[in-house]
Amino acid sequence: MxxxxxxxxxxxxxxxxxxxxxxxxxxxxxxxxxxxxxxxxxxxxxxxxxxxxxxxxxxxxxxxxLSDQDSDRILADVVEALADPLVGAAQPSSADVKLVVQNAPSFAKAFLAMHQAMRRAGEQIAELDETLERTGALSEPTPYEEVRDFFHYVDNYIHELDLAGEKLGEQISKSRGSPVRGLAEHIERKHRVRVTIGAERQDGSEKDGKTLRHFDPLSRVLWLNARTPASTQAFQIAHQTGLLEHEATIDRIIEKAAFHSNDAAAICRIGLANYFAGAAILPYGAFLTAARELRHDLTLLADRFGTSIEQVAHRLSTLQRPGHKGVPFFFARVDQAGNITKRHSATKLQFARFGSACPLWNAHRAFETPNRITRQLAETPDGIRYLCLALAVTKASGGWRDPVQTYALALGCEVTHANELVYADDLDLSQASSFEPIGISCRICERRDCHQRAVPPLKRRLHVDANDRGIIPYSLD
The missing domain is CATH 1.10.260.40 (lambda repressor-like DNA-binding domains)
Known part of the structure; x- marks a missing residue:
């Protein structure tokens, strides 16, 4: 090649x-x-x-x-933003867009920020009513979008926190007992924080399954919900350790990110503490070695490290340490309505920033077979082929009347890395017919013959013939 x-x-x-x-x-x-x-x-x-x-x-x-992966990521976002009807301008050629992104990435990011602001303004005009006007619920920028983009453009890898988490993880692995016990002993020894696990919170509040973790800085007590699995409890202790132990590092990262709101900074703080927790529970070197040894078998990796499959899948997408990278994966969490609630891609596949995901993607089919990994060989409109894995996960939070959280986990890589995954062993990667055509979002997907198309692509002219009706009520030039 x-x-x-x-x-x-x-x-x-x-x-x-x-x-x-x-x-x-x-x-x-x-x-x-x-x-x-x-x-x-x-x-x-x-x-x-x-x-x-x-x-x-x-x-x-x-x-x-020094790869151009950042440019690929920004390019995909700019193309989607330009396809938004709100932009309403003549569409520049693909070559012109690529030239801007390569030569002036800061300008491209400024354009994306402006596009987000324009979308928010449009939503305010479209949805504003008396209640929203009185409360001002839509007046502030969306902090979650801002934080999502922060992690997106740093390749979901935070070097300082990854090294710190790995160091703690190596210490815990040498201690006797479970990760929960090792982390509890560490936070008590170093930060004078006592960990208590019970169905009722220390402050006497009612029992429920909604609170996973509660830290009282005065009593120095960290309460964990007894109904959650040990992997969640270990993660929550590591999260609190990150907040206490690496506050200065987290502050410095947030300050450098220069968020536009305090809410975004607060959300990012949680995200950075979660990142540290993931790095502590699944230390980079040991986890990368195990992933290669077990050929990225999600279940076996979860069993070896005593974690959940979601923690394993998310961690696999962060193995981008310079000079010591793992397989570049994409990772997403998708709800039953098709909304992507978590997303990251170390591959060329970039998720839609707005709207639902492609209905042909196997992440949607995962809900038909809960707790079973489904596989898909897929090809995107740019001709790149992927091995996609999806698993529907259900999390019960309490009793019969309590809500149950259900979503699908999606993980995948380009087929050039498929031989490193156990899931590809019996798949025929040589035949073009093995790969299903998928897209990113209907409005920017230019496939002419997609039977699941919800809306026409914005860059193609429509032909509507009252006497000729196909699967969709128009044809594309």
């Missing part, structure tokens, strides 16, 4: 700017001409292997971090 040319002018320019060097001085260190460097920075020339090696030698740059 022909090697893909690497156009990363923006990253090269950022390295030079950080080193405070002129183009001439920077080019001299790399052993290339100034004009060649200028062409690289403007994405007129691709980066050669010799230049990559010179970067690694002279500027301590990890070559594996």
């Amino acid at each position: 022909r090697a893909r040319k690497l156009f990363i002018g923006g990253k090269i320019r950022a390295i030079r700017t950080e080193a405070e060097l002129t183009q001439a001085a920077f080019a001299a260190k790399l052993g290339i001409s100034t004009s060649y460097l200028n062409q690289i920075e403007n994405n007129q020339r691709h980066v050669s292997a010799a230049v990559l090696l010179a970067l690694a030698e002279n500027f301590a740059v990890d070559i594996t971090s």
